[in-house]
Amino acid sequence: MHYAIPHLKKAGGGSILVTSGVNGNRTFSTAGASAYSTSKAEQVALMKMADLELGRDNIRVNAICPGAIHTNIDQRTEKRDTEEIEIKLELPEGNPALHGGQGEPVDVADTCLFLASDLSRHVSGVEIYVDGGASLLHWRLSRACSPYTRGELGWGS
Numbered sequence: 001m002h003y004a005i006p007h008l009k010k011a012g013g014g015s016i017l018v019t020s021g022v023n024g025n026r027t028f029s030t031a032g033a034s035a036y037s038t039s040k041a042e043q044v045a046l047m048k049m050a051d052l053e054l055g056r057d058n059i060r061v062n063a064i065c066p067g068a069i070h071t072n073i074d075q076r077t078e079k080r081d082t083e084e085i086e087i088k089l090e091l092p093e094g095n096p097a098l099h100g101g102q103g104e105p106v107d108v109a110d111t112c113l114f115l116a117s118d119l120s121r122h123v124s125g126v127e128i129y130v131d132g133g134a135s136l137l138h139w140r141l142s143r144a145c146s147p148y149t150r151g152e153l154g155w156g157s
Contacts (some may be wrong), residue, residue, distance in 0.1 A: 067131025
């Protein structure tokens with residue numbers, strides 16, 4: 001962004017895409033991922049501030065938040081000692097998300113193409129979740145677990 005913004009200002013506008021993720025924004029159940037989730041939340045905060053600062057220059061800034069995408073991230077990620085901090089998350093049977101919540105890299109790429117194109121000329125300052133709706137289920141369940149929101153969602157008393 002540091003190097004791109006001056007060029008975008010000279011060009012009269014454009015689009016900046018920040019790659020974040022569902023962890024730290026809508027899903028908070030991955031044991032041992034505090035630093036990772038914090039960095040994802042920071043990316044969304046950076047996007048929102050940049051959007052506020054760059055809108056007058058006709059520069060759109062959005063965040064893409066992928067969920068479970070078929071990649072080799074698990075092959076490059078080492079999990080250590082997570083048993084002590086594991087969070088038990090009970091989901092309802094079945095998965096209501098599109099394609100079981102599993103996406104492909106092309107799903108993220110297509111979203112990037114849309115946000116970089118003129119088709120999204122009035123979309124700015126938002127995070128777009130590319131996860132088939134899977135993280136929304138986690139978000140609703142975490143809200144339902146709170147005694148302050150159970151009644152609001154109509155779940156339990």
